[in-house]
């Protein structure tokens with residue numbers, strides 16, 4: 254196997270052969286590590302919001318059924334990848350073995366968060382998720398996870414609770430992508446769909462810090478509108494169902510130069526396109542986004558917009574999200590209750 258393939262974890266792919274771990278159906282989650290790998294002792298998984306919502310809805314809100322579904326996924330696939338949304342999440346754990354050729358610079362005993370998705374991380378769960386009621390995205394867990402030579406992990410900061418760090422690092426690609434688009438385009442107007450959620454409020458704060466001056470946050474209901482308005486993160490707070498394109502267009506009014514999709518439900522593609530001006534950019538951070546719905550919808554509306562898939566990785570993304578949380582009371586006001594819940 255090539256050095257590149259090995260660094261990306263191809264040696265852990267069981268089926269189908271020849272694909273990268275993210276695209277694999279099943280990974281080898283054997284806790285015995287190769288010389289270039291790192292093993293983590295699991296402490297907590299953070300299921301991605303779209304995946305958790307889908308599992309909860311499919312199980313009718315029955316936490317024990319959600320727990321059983323996650324356990325079965327990890328048992329069958331050697332990783333946590335929701336078969337419907339295709340998404341995963343990330344985890345925190347303690348480094349408990351480092352291969353002599355690992356280039357990650359990690360040391361045994363360090364507490365880290367993975368910045369690569371659970372969808373490509375070999376995972377073995379040993380406690381049956383006994384400490385989890387299946388009703389929250391954050392999952393206390395015992396077991397092991399494997400990092401490859403080209404994985405990324407961040408040492409957990411000492412000044413924040415683990416649960417907060419985990420929530421921030423899971424969505425840290427959103428504020429980084431928003432900041433990058435605003436800086437590159439000089440956009441002054443930004444609309445965020447799902448603005449009172451974790452990635453949404455961070456994206457608003459990132460857009461403001463990057464120079465945008467007309468920030469609109471679209472939320473689901475009056476309760477979220479009150480909470481978002483109180484933070485001052487948005488200049489304008491709108492209430493609409495992000496999955497209803499005409500309702501989104503009606504409340505947004507004049508389209509914005511940049512739209513960031515941070516809802517955790519499917520069906521927000523067309524509203525996002527309608528909320529964006531000609532020549533503008535839509536960042537689809539949501540894992541519930543359909544590529545075909547976005548592309549064909551934009552075509553059908555003759556909408557000349559650039560559409561970006563929200564890459565979970567941008568250099569400096571973890572530090573940016575942690576710093577926005579530390580520096581922005583409004584971000585803390587929205588994220589802390591979600592983490593506590």
Ligand code: NAP
Pocket residue numbers: 301302303304340423424426446447448449450451452453471472473477493494495496515516517518537538539540541563564565566591
């Ligand atoms: P979150 O904290 O749950 O926020 C989502 C927000 O969207 C919530 O405020 C939610 O309202 C709102 N919402 C849901 N349906 C809506 C609708 N129909 N209309 C208006 N608002 C609606 O989620 P998150 O952790 O920020 O994650 C957001 C998305 O990012 C998810 O799809 C997740 O999969 C994705 N993600 C992407 C990456 C990546 O690398 N691209 C990484 C991590 C996560 P309620 O709370 O009232 O439901």
